[in-house]
Amino acid sequence: MKKTTLVIMAAGIGSRFGGGIKQLEPVGPGGEIIMDYSIHDALEAGFNKIVFIIRKDLEKDFKEVIGSRIERIADVEYAFQELDNLPEGFEKPGDRTKPWGTGQAVLSVKGLVDGPFIVINADDYYGKEGFKKIHDYMVNEMDEEAEVYDLCMGGFMLVNTLSENGGVTRGVCRVGADGYLETVTETYDIQKAGDQLKASDEQGNPVSLTIDCPVSMNMWGLPASFLDELEKGFPEFLSSLKEGDLKSEYLLPKIIDKLVEQGRAKVKVLETPDKWFGVTYKEDKQAVVDSLRSLIAQGVYPERLS
Numbered sequence: 001m002k003k004t005t006l007v008i009m010a011a012g013i014g015s016r017f018g019g020g021i022k023q024l025e026p027v028g029p030g031g032e033i034i035m036d037y038s039i040h041d042a043l044e045a046g047f048n049k050i051v052f053i054i055r056k057d058l059e060k061d062f063k064e065v066i067g068s069r070i071e072r073i074a075d076v077e078y079a080f081q082e083l084d085n086l087p088e089g090f091e092k093p094g095d096r097t098k099p100w101g102t103g104q105a106v107l108s109v110k111g112l113v114d115g116p117f118i119v120i121n122a123d124d125y126y127g128k129e130g131f132k133k134i135h136d137y138m139v140n141e142m143d144e145e146a147e148v149y150d151l152c153m154g155g156f157m158l159v160n161t162l163s164e165n166g167g168v169t170r171g172v173c174r175v176g177a178d179g180y181l182e183t184v185t186e187t188y189d190i191q192k193a194g195d196q197l198k199a200s201d202e203q204g205n206p207v208s209l210t211i212d213c214p215v216s217m218n219m220w221g222l223p224a225s226f227l228d229e230l231e232k233g234f235p236e237f238l239s240s241l242k243e244g245d246l247k248s249e250y251l252l253p254k255i256i257d258k259l260v261e262q263g264r265a266k267v268k269v270l271e272t273p274d275k276w277f278g279v280t281y282k283e284d285k286q287a288v289v290d291s292l293r294s295l296i297a298q299g300v301y302p303e304r305l306s
Contacts, residue, residue, distance in 0.1 A: 002139050003115040005049040006042040008035060009105045009218070010062065010122035011081040025279060027288045029296070030304035034125050034278065034288065035066060039074070040305050042118070045131035046139070049075040051112050053105050056080050069306070079108040087235045093246060101249025102218060103237070107230040116142055119220045119252070125288070126219055127274025128300070130154030134221040134270060141268075144223040149265035151226070151256065153181065154219035154272050158190070158197075159211040161276040165283040167191040167199075171216030171253040172209065173269065181267035184216050184257045214269060216253055217276055230255065 026033055039050065050070060054062050059078070070076055081104060084092045099105070106119055116138040120126060134152055143150045161170060167189030174182040187207055190199040199207040237250045259265035277291050278284065295301055 003049060004047045004135060004138055005051055005113045005115065005117035006039065006047045007051045007053065007106065007109055007113070007117050007119045008038070008122050009053045009081075009102060009119065010035070011053050011055045011058070011105055012099065012122075025285060027279070027285065028292055028305065030306070032292075032305050033066065035122050036305050037125055037292070037301065038120055038122075038131075039070060040301070041126070041128045041131045042135075043074060044128070045135040047118065047131070047135060049077070049113075051077050051079055051109050051117075053079045053081050053108055056082060073306075077112050079112055081105045081108050086238065090235065090238050096246045098247050098249065102252040103230055103250035103255050104234060106222075106252060107227060107234060110227040110231060113224050113227070116144060116221060116223050119218065119222060121218050121278070123280075124217055124219075124276060124278040125291075126154060126217065126276060127272060129272040129274050130156075130219050130270065133272065134219070137268060137270060138221055142221070142223060144225060148263065149226055149229065149259060150223060150268075151265055152221035152268040152270055153216055155214040155269040156217050156272060156274070156276055157211070158209060158213050158215045160274070161215055161217060162190065162192060163278075163280050163284055164287065165281040168280055171218070172207075173214040173216055175214055175269045179269055181256075181260055181269050183260070184253045186251065186253055214271065218252065220252065220256070221270075229259070 028036065052067065067076065081099065083096060086092060118134050134154060137152045155173060158170065162168060169186060169188050170190055171184040172187045173184045176182050186202065188200050190197065197209045197211060199209050201207050233255060234250055241248055256265060256267060260267060277288050279288055296303055
């Protein structure tokens with residue numbers, strides 16, 4: 001059986017969540033956190049290894065809350081995303097506090113995966129369908145040796161990914177008739193304003209969106225060879241930063257969008273009807289608790305996962 005790995009990006013602390021480690025907030029009736037449900041769904045879909053991307057200063061708390069439990073049911077390893085983990089010849093700017101982004105986070109698993117892997121955010125609930133479709137694509141269709149990177153992603157409807165408590169950032173996708181990604185554009189502060197949607201681009205200019213447009217939720221299916229691309233591109237990104245730029249990030253959607261534009265990657269968009277939910281804001285927590293109780297009542301999950 002092909003080795004398939006679940007990679008969970010859990011290095012961030014949610015500043016908008018009020019200072020707590022939002023990824024470790026209990027939301028299920030048995031004290032489960034959102035990650036527990038993602039892990040449950042991934043293992044059920046057939047993934048057989050888990051790599052947690054965390055920060056060194058979170059390691060003790062993280063292992064106590066989740067790592068030690070998951071190690072009993074799956075093969076687990078840890079990767080560390082740190083601000084000073086940079087290629088030779090580069091140093092962290094003294095005033096930089098913002099992480100380097102999802103591209104650097106995923107690059108940290110190099111050497112820990114030896115086959116295709118799925119990447120997800122720790123604080124997002126994705127539903128079962130995306131895990132099944134991506135695993136099936138990896139096992140049955142993905143060409144890991146192709147000259148053009150063979151990738152896939154879970155495609156969510158924008159309306160199913162909004163928060164009632166503030167704006168969210170999404171990778172807004174344009175998908176061709178053949179089901180392959182044409183562009184993915186990071187779009188910011190997306191929120192409902194009455195019956196309308198408001199959003200902005202990277203420069204703060206208004207962006208027009210429809211509620212049914214497909215978006216990326218950082219649920220990517222990648223071959224192990226893609227890590228070589230991330231490793232090659234990171235110093236190029238760092239070299240392009242202007243002096244005094246302490247906020248720019250090496251972002252997976254931007255990296256993939258550029259590769260697609262260059263004809264060096266193709267991305268199969270695997271549509272899922274599942275509704276996303278997550279704790280972007282502190283006020284989101286109750287909605288997550290209620291949503292999980294509804295899924296349990298429908299029989300999607302047992303009352304307690306373990």
